[in-house]
Amino acid sequence: MIDAQKKSRRASGRTTLADVARAAEVSPITVSRALRGERGVDPQLVERVRKAVEQLHYVPDPAARALASQRSTQVLVLVPLLSNNLFVDVLEAIHRTLFPQGFQPLIGVTHYDTAEEELLLRTYLPMRPAGLLVTGFDRSEAARQLIARSGVPCVHMMETSTAPNVASVGFSQADAGAAMTQHLLERGYRRIAFCAAQLDPRVMQRAEGYRRALKQAGQYDPRLELLSAEPSSMALGGRLFESLLALNPDVDAVFFCNDDLAQGGLLAANRLGIPVPDRIAMAGFNDLAGSDQMVPPSPPCAPHANR
Amino acid sequence: MIDAQKKSRRASGRTTLADVARAAEVSPITVSRALRGERGVDPQLVERVRKAVEQLHYVPDPAARALASQRSTQVLVLVPLLSNNLFVDVLEAIHRTLFPQGFQPLIGVTHYDTAEEELLLRTYLPMRPAGLLVTGFDRSEAARQLIARSGVPCVHMMETSTAPNVASVGFSQADAGAAMTQHLLERGYRRIAFCAAQLDPRVMQRAEGYRRALKQAGQYDPRLELLSAEPSSMALGGRLFESLLALNPDVDAVFFCNDDLAQGGLLAANRLGIPVPDRIAMAGFNDLAGSDQMVPPSPPCAPHANR
DNA sequence: TTGTACGCGTTATCAC
DNA sequence: GTGATAACGCGTACAA
Numbered sequence: 349m350i351d352a353q354k355k356s357r358r359a360s361g362r363t364t365l366a367d368v369a370r371a372a373e374v375s376p377i378t379v380s381r382a383l384r385g386e387r388g389v390d391p392q393l394v395e396r397v398r399k400a401v402e403q404l405h406y407v408p409d410p411a412a413r414a415l416a417s418q419r420s421t422q423v424l425v426l427v428p429l430l431s432n433n434l435f436v437d438v439l440e441a442i443h444r445t446l447f448p449q450g451f452q453p454l455i456g457v458t459h460y461d462t463a464e465e466e467l468l469l470r471t472y473l474p475m476r477p478a479g480l481l482v483t484g485f486d487r488s489e490a491a492r493q494l495i496a497r498s499g500v501p502c503v504h505m506m507e508t509s510t511a512p513n514v515a516s517v518g519f520s521q522a523d524a525g526a527a528m529t530q531h532l533l534e535r536g537y538r539r540i541a542f543c544a545a546q547l548d549p550r551v552m553q554r555a556e557g558y559r560r561a562l563k564q565a566g567q568y569d570p571r572l573e574l575l576s577a578e579p580s581s582m583a584l585g586g587r588l589f590e591s592l593l594a595l596n597p598d599v600d601a602v603f604f605c606n607d608d609l610a611q612g613g614l615l616a617a618n619r620l621g622i623p624v625p626d627r628i629a630m631a632g633f634n635d636l637a638g639s640d641q642m643v644p645p646s647p648p649c650a651p652h653a654n655r
Numbered sequence: 656m657i658d659a660q661k662k663s664r665r666a667s668g669r670t671t672l673a674d675v676a677r678a679a680e681v682s683p684i685t686v687s688r689a690l691r692g693e694r695g696v697d698p699q700l701v702e703r704v705r706k707a708v709e710q711l712h713y714v715p716d717p718a719a720r721a722l723a724s725q726r727s728t729q730v731l732v733l734v735p736l737l738s739n740n741l742f743v744d745v746l747e748a749i750h751r752t753l754f755p756q757g758f759q760p761l762i763g764v765t766h767y768d769t770a771e772e773e774l775l776l777r778t779y780l781p782m783r784p785a786g787l788l789v790t791g792f793d794r795s796e797a798a799r800q801l802i803a804r805s806g807v808p809c810v811h812m813m814e815t816s817t818a819p820n821v822a823s824v825g826f827s828q829a830d831a832g833a834a835m836t837q838h839l840l841e842r843g844y845r846r847i848a849f850c851a852a853q854l855d856p857r858v859m860q861r862a863e864g865y866r867r868a869l870k871q872a873g874q875y876d877p878r879l880e881l882l883s884a885e886p887s888s889m890a891l892g893g894r895l896f897e898s899l900l901a902l903n904p905d906v907d908a909v910f911f912c913n914d915d916l917a918q919g920g921l922l923a924a925n926r927l928g929i930p931v932p933d934r935i936a937m938a939g940f941n942d943l944a945g946s947d948q949m950v951p952p953s954p955p956c957a958p959h960a961n962r
Numbered sequence: 963t964t965g966t967a968c969g970c971g972t973t974a975t976c977a978c
Numbered sequence: 979g980t981g982a983t984a985a986c987g988c989g990t991a992c993a994a
Contacts, residue, residue: 360725364987380989388963406922411721412987415970418667420718431742439737443764452778455762457750471759475717511975582948608835608945615948618925637738638915638945641889641922671971683979687973695979719971722986 361422362445363406371400371433375491383408404631414476422454424477424500426465428548430578431609434634435483438505442481451478460548462488473498481505486549502512506550516602521550525557528631533565537601537629541572543613544605545580554633558603572596590620593628605648607636614642664923670713678707697736721783729761731784733772735855737764739887739915741941742790745812750790758785765790767855773798780805788812793856798808815859817889832864835910835938840872844908844936848879850895850920851912852887858912860939879903887912888961892919897927900935908936914943921949 356492362442365383369376374393382397400406414420423446427435443453451579454477456468466488473480473494480495480502495502503518532540542558544551555573574588574595575628585604589612592599604610610632624644630640632646641644664747676683688696689704707713721727730753734742750760763779765772773795774839780801787802787809802809811823828889839847849865851858862880869875881895881902892911894917899906913918923932931937931951939946939953946953 360986362987364988365989376987377966377989379692381964383993386990390963393964407781409722411718411727412970413989414718415716415722415972416987417987418970418989430746431735431740433738436737440764446777457747471754474714536851582945586948587973611945612948619950638918641893641919643926654805669971669972672973673971684973684981685979688980690972697979698979716971719986720973722988723973725973725986740965962973 359585359586362409363404365406365408367404368397368400368406371404372396395637417561419476419478421451422475422477423451423479423481424472425453426454426458426468427457427483428460428585430455432606432634433636436607438596451635458483458504460546464493466491468484469494473500476500484549485509496537498616500541507553520557521553522557524561524633525554525555525603526561528633529558529561532601532603532629532631533567534563535601535629536569539572539596539599540567540601540603541592541596542605543574543585543592543609545573545576545578545584545604545609547577554605561628572599580608582612583617585609586616586619587612589613589616593622600627601625601631603631603633605633607632607634607639610646611636611638618643661862669716674711675704675707675713678711679703694715698768711874719830726783726785729756729782730786730788731763731779732760732783732788733763733765733775734790735765735767737762739941740915755878763766767796767853769793769798773801776801780807783807791856792816793902802830814860815875826838827864828860829864829867830909831940832861833868834864835861836838836865836868839910839936839938840868840874840906842936845874845912846876846879846906847874847905847908848881848899848903848906849910849912850881850892850899850916852885852891852895852916853913854882854884862911879906889915889916889919891924892916893926894919894922896923900929906935908932908938910938910940912940914939914941914946917953918945918949925950 362467365376365379369379372379372393372397378389379397383401400616410420414603423442425439426444427439429435433527439453439455440552441607448451454472454475456472457464458468464548465482471493477500482502484507485504485507500516504514504518506518507516508517508518508520522651530542539561542555542556555575559568574592575647576588585608588609589602602613604613608629614630617630619630622628635646640648672683674684676686679686679700680701685696685700688705689701690954704715717727728854730749732746732749734746736742746762753760761779761782761784765775772789774800783809786803787807789802789809791814792811811821811825813825814823815825815827816823819922836847847869849862851862853868862882866875881899883895885889885891892915894910894914909920910919911920917937921931921937924935924937931933942953942956947955
């Protein structure tokens, strides 16, 4: 039994890079380079390494990697909710993109709470994720500094920014809100209400777009805005719709800030025997599951990107 | 400039345990013990350490911890889907329990695909998670062995097992399916259909319970079972319902294996002008969001546990 | 292109 | 109860 066989007191039993190196008769660093696909390694050695890896069933240790390189392969992704399918779709797309490249999404849920987001950042940033994806720009100053000082590359999702050194991917929520309102105006509706819940920044930006479009058309009436800070739900959509009708009997269209509210509003209208869209038109947002099953159904949307 | 100050070529700039040890004038291992709340450390030293940690803004390095201890603080959680709110609720409950205890859920989505689950295990088990939560018992033999050989403590969710050395938390899906069917029988329904999608193990177990109850009552008719391997959705629920009526005009009740199917079936009935439950009764499963907004609404459920 | 030497930051082991 | 020492498994820096 030679030296290489002597057992350490702490042996984890794990096959290590050094084991592979011995088997392939190269130095450990060559194995490391070969495994990470670093170029500039003799193809013959790469092949020797590959065989040794296979024979020994070698699997790299992520913790040792992270410690030595100061970077893990996890990508921290912070979303407000999982109960809104919009974010589930986003997470699926992120996984489909990252995972095959050797990165793993690490999901954190903020519940639209900046304090919770801050806590998640404090917990996960020390893991030195390879990247960070956050939702929108609404966060605590402390969170902003945590991100900046961590040095972890950060991309903002679901909103856009033109600020320098800020990466973002999304669309203008305000423009989208204005476009929806404009569409209703073009269909001939004049008393267009806006029903919203959650009141997160993106909802408020859509509200801003709604106002902009109506003011431009000279049709803006603040009484037609019904905002609730409650979490969005079908039940709330129904209640908002009933309140709206009671407060403004002359309303002829409703722009719900999210599809679940719209679904609830539509079901309430069905219950109350109010014809849609003859008596009142309804518009939703985000094309959530089930909207195509309503009575009347929402029109088909263009297929989502990145599906 | 003394020895302790000499800069390594690779200084990461990070404050380390050793820094804290110097500041608190104790050895590194004492800091380590104090921070992990190991008992048997002099309270005065613990306090000195606490102060030094605060002054230096020390944050432990998870990678170094994981490497030295062979255990991370992440808990791998594998669920089939995020688009079913049932699993989102489960994940929320898991987070609420683990996170305050210093563990972080690491979410993986299998899409009911055993190959995908296996790949996730191969990717994440090398991170040496502190624990593993998987959904049900339906997995590849390779996956089973990966789990067993990893030595990571594993709990199975959503189903139960009496096998030795198997930890599980859940209820009997078969018994639940039988109970639902029994309830419909007791209400006087006789031609009770079962509409299912996805056909994952838990759905099939509920189907088994459905059959058991009907056979026992002498009312079982295989023609009343409508199973589709498609993913569950409201749209599919509507289609299944329409097929069911066309194939079995005498059906007087439907047990949908999941609430989204039931919602779709109910909306289809509304569209077709079929009175529910007068012409046909409907039952769903899992109490998903929105079921209380249907026409007629689902009766209120007991509050979920662990909320 | 390949290798040597060492550091990454922490915890296990064992002695005191 | 506390500490010295040596891992843990890999990547960086620099030399050859």
